[in-house]
Amino acid sequence: MANSDKKKNTAAHVAADSKASAQPKKKRKKRKKAGPIRKTLTVIGTVLLSLILVCIITCSIIAATLTVYVMQFRESSTIDLDLNNLDLAYTTFIYGYDENSELVELASISKSADRIPVSIDKIPQHVRDAFVYTEDERFYEHDGVDWRRTFSAFVNEILNQALYGGKQGGSTITQQLVKNITGDDDVGWERKMREIFRASDLEKYYSKDDILCAYLNTIGFGGSTAGIQAASLKYFGKDVCELTIAQGACLAAIPQSPNTLNPWADAEANKERQEVVLGLMLKNGAISESEYEAALVEDLEIIDPDAVALEDDDIQNWYVDMVIRDVIYDLMDYYGVDYDDASDMLYDGGYTIYTPIDIEMQEEIEAKFKDYTTFSSEVLTDPPQSCFIVMDYTGNILAVAGGVGEKAGSNVWNRATMSTRQPGSSIKPLAGYSYGIETDMMTWSSLYQDMPIEIPDEDNPGQTRSWPTNYSSTGNMTYSGSYYFVFQALQRSLNTISARIVQEATPSKAFEFMQNKYQFTTLSAYDADLAPLSVGALTNGVYLREMVAAYQVFGNGGKYFSPTSYTYVLDPSGEVILQHTYTPIQSISEESAYVMNKLLQQVVEGPNGTGRAAQLESTTVVGKTGTSQNWVDQWFIACTPDYVSGVWYGYDDNRTVKTGTYYGTAQLWKNIFGDIAKAGTTESFPECDTIVEKYYCSNTGLIASGSCPTGGIGYYKSSNVPAVCTSCSYSSSTAEESDAESALNETDSIFTAYYSINS
Ligand SMILES: [Zn+2]
Numbered sequence: 001m002a003n004s005d006k007k008k009n010t011a012a013h014v015a016a017d018s019k020a021s022a023q024p025k026k027k028r029k030k031r032k033k034a035g036p037i038r039k040t041l042t043v044i045g046t047v048l049l050s051l052i053l054v055c056i057i058t059c060s061i062i063a064a065t066l067t068v069y070v071m072q073f074r075e076s077s078t079i080d081l082d083l084n085n086l087d088l089a090y091t092t093f094i095y096g097y098d099e100n101s102e103l104v105e106l107a108s109i110s111k112s113a114d115r116i117p118v119s120i121d122k123i124p125q126h127v128r129d130a131f132v133y134t135e136d137e138r139f140y141e142h143d144g145v146d147w148r149r150t151f152s153a154f155v156n157e158i159l160n161q162a163l164y165g166g167k168q169g170g171s172t173i174t175q176q177l178v179k180n181i182t183g184d185d186d187v188g189w190e191r192k193m194r195e196i197f198r199a200s201d202l203e204k205y206y207s208k209d210d211i212l213c214a215y216l217n218t219i220g221f222g223g224s225t226a227g228i229q230a231a232s233l234k235y236f237g238k239d240v241c242e243l244t245i246a247q248g249a250c251l252a253a254i255p256q257s258p259n260t261l262n263p264w265a266d267a268e269a270n271k272e273r274q275e276v277v278l279g280l281m282l283k284n285g286a287i288s289e290s291e292y293e294a295a296l297v298e299d300l301e302i303i304d305p306d307a308v309a310l311e312d313d314d315i316q317n318w319y320v321d322m323v324i325r326d327v328i329y330d331l332m333d334y335y336g337v338d339y340d341d342a343s344d345m346l347y348d349g350g351y352t353i354y355t356p357i358d359i360e361m362q363e364e365i366e367a368k369f370k371d372y373t374t375f376s377s378e379v380l381t382d383p384p385q386s387c388f389i390v391m392d393y394t395g396n397i398l399a400v401a402g403g404v405g406e407k408a409g410s411n412v413w414n415r416a417t418m419s420t421r422q423p424g425s426s427i428k429p430l431a432g433y434s435y436g437i438e439t440d441m442m443t444w445s446s447l448y449q450d451m452p453i454e455i456p457d458e459d460n461p462g463q464t465r466s467w468p469t470n471y472s473s474t475g476n477m478t479y480s481g482s483y484y485f486v487f488q489a490l491q492r493s494l495n496t497i498s499a500r501i502v503q504e505a506t507p508s509k510a511f512e513f514m515q516n517k518y519q520f521t522t523l524s525a526y527d528a529d530l531a532p533l534s535v536g537a538l539t540n541g542v543y544l545r546e547m548v549a550a551y552q553v554f555g556n557g558g559k560y561f562s563p564t565s566y567t568y569v570l571d572p573s574g575e576v577i578l579q580h581t582y583t584p585i586q587s588i589s590e591e592s593a594y595v596m597n598k599l600l601q602q603v604v605e606g607p608n609g610t611g612r613a614a615q616l617e618s619t620t621v622v623g624k625t626g627t628s629q630n631w632v633d634q635w636f637i638a639c640t641p642d643y644v645s646g647v648w649y650g651y652d653d654n655r656t657v658k659t660g661t662y663y664g665t666a667q668l669w670k671n672i673f674g675d676i677a678k679a680g681t682t683e684s685f686p687e688c689d690t691i692v693e694k695y696y697c698s699n700t701g702l703i704a705s706g707s708c709p710t711g712g713i714g715y716y717k718s719s720n721v722p723a724v725c726t727s728c729s730y731s732s733s734t735a736e737e738s739d740a741e742s743a744l745n746e747t748d749s750i751f752t753a754y755y756s757i758n759s
Contacts, residue, residue, distance in 0.1 A: 083206055083214040092346055094320055096357035104359060107320045110347055116229040120213035122241050123228060128212060129286035130245075130252035134277045136173040137284065140208055144174040144199035174199040176255075177215040180348055182572055220344055221254050222262030235263055237303050245291055246298035249277040259340040264305045271300075316410040317366060318402045319357050322417050323565040327353055330569075330578050350572035355565060356396035361676055365390070368672045369401040375649070375671075376662050384657050387415035388672055389548050390645035394582050395561030397545070398643070420522050420541035421648060425493045425610075426626025426635040427536035429596060430550055431514045432501035433490055437599075438513075438592040441505060443722055444599070444714035445485045445701035448497040452479060455530060468495040468535055471627060485701055487714075490599050491606040493625065499534040507533055517587035518550035519560060536626060547637055548646040554600055554622065555639030557686040558593035559584035591717040594688035597622055597639070598715045604638075604666070613667035614638060619678050620685065625665055630656045636665035638673075642680030645673055692716040697725035 091110040098104050120128075132139045138146050149172070171179065178198045202211060221231035231251050232240040243251070253273035254262045263270040275296060282292040316324075324346065331342035345351075365388060368374045375386060389400045402414030413419075436442040452466035469477035471493075479496050489497035502510050511528035514520065524539035531537045549563040561584045569578035588596070600622035604611040610625040614636065623638030632654050637646035647669045650657055663671060693715055697708035702725035704710040709728070716722070 083202075083210055092349055092351040092353065094323060094353045094355060096319075096355045096359050098359050106355065106357065106359075107316055109324065110226075110350075116227060116233070117217050118227075118229040118240055120209045122239070123213070123216060124241060124243060124248065126245050126281075126286065127228070127240065127243055127248035127251070128216070129281055129284070130248045130277055131216060131255075132173065132212070133280040133284045133286060134252045135176065135255065136171075137280075139173050139212070142172060144172060144201075144203035145196050146172050150196075171195070172199065173215050174202055174211050177211060177218065178202060180215070180218045180220075182350070219255050220258040220348065221251065222258045222265060226348075235302055236300075244295070244298060245281075245287060246274070246278075246295040247300055249274045249281065249295060250300050250302075252277045257340075258344070263300070263302045267302070274300075315407050317362060318400050318407070318414060318416075319355070319362050319397075319565070321402070321411050321414055322397070322400055323353060323355050324411065325414075325417070326565045327351070327569055327578065334577060352570040352574075354567045354569075356392075356398065356567055357565075358398040361390065362399040364676060365399045365401050365672065366407075369404055370406060372404070375404060375668060378661075380661055384649050384651050384662060385415060386647065386649035386662075386668070387419070387544055388645065388647045389416040389545050390643050390673065390676075391548060391552060391563055392643060393552055393556035393559075393561070394584075395549060395552070395563045395580075396567075397563055397565045400545075400565075415648065415652075416544045418543070419648075419652075420543055421633045421650065422538060422541050422628035423536040423547060423635060424626035424628035424633055425495070425498070425536060426547060426624050426637050427514075427533065427538075427542075428490065428493065428498045429554065429600060429624050430518055431510045431533040432498050432505065433486070433599065434517070434553075434588055434592065434596050435505050435510050435513045436486070436501050437595050437717070438517075438588045439505070440717065440720040442486055442501070443701070443716055443720055444487055444595060445696040445722065447483045447485060447701045448489055448500050449483050450480045450489075450494050450496050452496055453499050453503055453530075468499055468531075470495050485696070487599050487602050487606070488608070490624075491602040491609045493603075493610050495535050499530055502530055502534040517560065517585070518546075518553070519562060519585070520546050520550070522546070535629075537629060541633075544635075544646055544648050547635070548644055551623075551637045551639060551646070552644040553587045553593055554596045555641070555644050555685055556593070557590045557688070558586055558588040560587040589717070590686070590688050591691055591719075594686075594691050595715050595717060597685055600624055600639070611636060611638075611666040613664055614670050614674075616640075616670070616674055616678055619680060621677070622685075623666070623669075631659060632656055634662075634665045636669040638669055638677075639685070640677040640680055641682035641685055643673075643677060645669070645677075647672060690718045692718055692721045694721070696722070697728060700725045700727050702727075 091108050093108050094106045095103050096106050136146065138149070175195050178195050182198070206214075216228040218226055219228070220226050221228075221234070225231055225234050228251065229240050231254070232238060232243055232247075235251070236243065236247055250263060250270060253270050253276070256273065260266060261270055261273055278287070278292055278295050281287045282289065287295070328339060328342045328346055331337070331345055332339060335342065335345070337345070369386070369388070372379065372383065376383065383404065386404050387400075387402050390398050392398060400414070400416050402412070402416050402418075436446075442448075450470070452468060454464040455467050457463045457465040469479050471477075479494075484492070484494065484497060486497075505513075507529050510533045511523070514533065515523055520542055522538075522540045522542055526539045527533065532539070545563055549560070553560050561582060562580075564580040566578070567580055568576050571577045601620065603609045603624055604614050604621045606612075611621075611623050614621050614623060619640050621638055621640055623636055626635035626637070627633070628650075633648065633650045634657060635646065635648050638644070647665055649662055649665065649668065662668065693713050695704040695708075695710040695712065696702065696714040697704040698711040699709060702708075702722040703714075705725050705728065707728050708725045
């Protein structure tokens with residue numbers, strides 16, 4: 001600092017001199033007699049000299065500033081790299097909090113899990129050479145950084161990025177080791193500089209053998225395999241000291257792209273690269289011509305991956321699987337890298353992940369999923385699969401189960417977050433009903449006819465066909481022609497009325513609504529149509545996780561929070577790199593959410609509700625069942641005052657689930673989650689003061705007058721309260737008569753009359 005200040009002062013001084021100080025004047029005086037040409041030359045000389053001085057001084061200032069900056073950067077880059085204690089440096093930890101808010105380690109993941117350290121003397125010279133001549137030819141000559149290579153790599157990188165968008169090496173073995181240990185995978189010149197400083201440091205304190213040994217012990221060989229010994233056992237079933245030249249070269253072929261160049265992933269690509277490695281060894285005199293020729297044709301005797309048994313100890317739970325995958329995807333976005341690279345970062349990296357898991361709940365749910373009696377009263381030979389997920393009302397995922405039975409391994413297929421399935425009727429509240437309520441297109445007691453609509457017939461161009469019909473317990477396709485109130489139609493899950501609602505909304509508007517309000521990521525443009533939106537026959541299906549996230553608006557006053565399995569993620573330096581922002585979208589108004597909540601309560605509590613089996617004694621349950629065509633997918637999505645959760649079951653290969661083999665989904669939901677829901681501490685769903693609660697006329701669905709028969713209370717948005725019914729008051733005597741009779745017998749004709757007047 002002091003240095004640069006001094007230089008600045010000098011600069012100021014000189015600048016002043018060149019303008020008006022005494023010295024040049026003196027010179028000019030002295031040379032006055034020398035004539036105009038000489039005078040001009042003198043002036044030019046002075047100006048030039050001044051310019052050069054200014055240049056030199058400016059450059060010095062820049063150089064000094066840069067030096068200070070670099071020194072500071074270097075200081076901030078310094079990190080204690082201990083080659084004797086590598087494991088901790090690159091382990092990623094995943095945490096949650098228990099019921100006493102104590103931090104609990106859920107899992108620690110790293111490639112060192114499979115790593116088996118070996119000392120350098122156990123690694124044959126030809127294996128060391130294979131790596132050195134492939135990765136870093138001048139390894140034994142440089143001081144950690146190969147400047148020649150760094151420069152050419154820099155140029156190459158620019159060309160490469162322009163031509164192929166690809167990555168180009170340029171890193172020495174020492175630099176790669178630094179990267180492996182620190183997990184510093186930032187993209188950009190700052191990381192490169194940090195890496196260069198750290199590599200030079202490493203070379204000061206450790207021998208070339210130490211560095212090569214640490215490198216060979218930490219390098220990735222595909223999947224979670226790290227280190228030369230683990231790789232040797234994995235691919236050849238033998239110790240590293242027994243590797244042949246050809247096999248050593250086969251392993252040295254992997255690090256350039258561990259997940260695509262390993263012999264299990266692509267034997268052909270590996271072989272091609274192995275030949276390059278052998279060529280480099282020959283060129284550098286590590287092997288003779290005859291050794292080279294022999295190695296080229298040697299049978300590598302690679303182990304058959306299918307013959308390797310899965311180890312079942314230390315299997316991660318479903319939650320840990322989920323959060324690992326979620327963080328990998330978000331690292332891809334954050335760093336702009338592909339899945340393999342992001343996965344390597346996480347497993348190499350020494351990250352710390354905090355999750356919102358409810359540890360106790362996760363354990364309970366997993367126990368239910370391991371117990372077949374949760375799903376069926378009988379032991380089935382070929383049972384369907386199932387999954388479950390639960391969130392709080394800010395999108396925090398509390399627990400998840402991705403399959404029935406014992407978990408087969410870590411990072412296996414999780415149906416709750418990875419399978420897209422047809423939602424069937426569970427889509428109805430999202431596309432049609434909440435659209436109709438939110439836009440004031442309909443009310444609690446609007447009337448719709450249980451009758452198919454006419455749609456274009458694909459088989460007979462120019463003609464129409466009637467569509468759809470309703471499911472019935474007997475499997476027959478039916479419709480009654482009767483009129484139903486909105487709350488009844490949802491309670492009974494009538495396809496015909498759902499189709500009418502979407503038709504009235506127009507499919508394009510209902511689609512846009514569903515896409516924007518509930519943030520589904522799997523919808524396709526083809527889904528902006530009647531069948532997808534009214535009965536849930538989508539192009540791609542939906543994830544259970546996204547379905548449950550969508551339903552949270554019905555239990556929290558209309559707010560959509562994107563679902564998350566982590567709260568934040570720290571990189572190895574302790575900096576927060578990923579943080580979930582709990583910023584909701586107000587998907588539907590509080591009033592609409594309140595009405596929807598009451599409508600969905602009818603599904604569980606109403607006399608014809610399809611979700612009646614989910615009822616709990618002391619806790620309100622609101623929800624919706626869903627069944628896709630041919631009973632392939634079965635759903636129940638439910639809100640209780642504390643949680644929003646959902647269950648799906650079906651076969652992975654889309655076979656029909658035979659009726660009666662599994663419990664119905666509402667019952668299944670209760671089996672899995674009933675006890676947990678009952679133990680919740682929130683007493684009720686959010687209230688809404690502006691909601692209008694009034695008796696509706698059971699003839700017209702309008703607000704009941706004194707002379708109307710009424711079936712009960714309706715819930716209305718303040719912006720959309722129906723008019724008071726006047727139809728029933730014309731002849732109070734006949735109204736009394738019809739009151740006395742069974743109203744249902746009369747309703748059809750009255751509804752028809754009402755409709756012809758009002759529609
Ligand atoms: Zn009336």
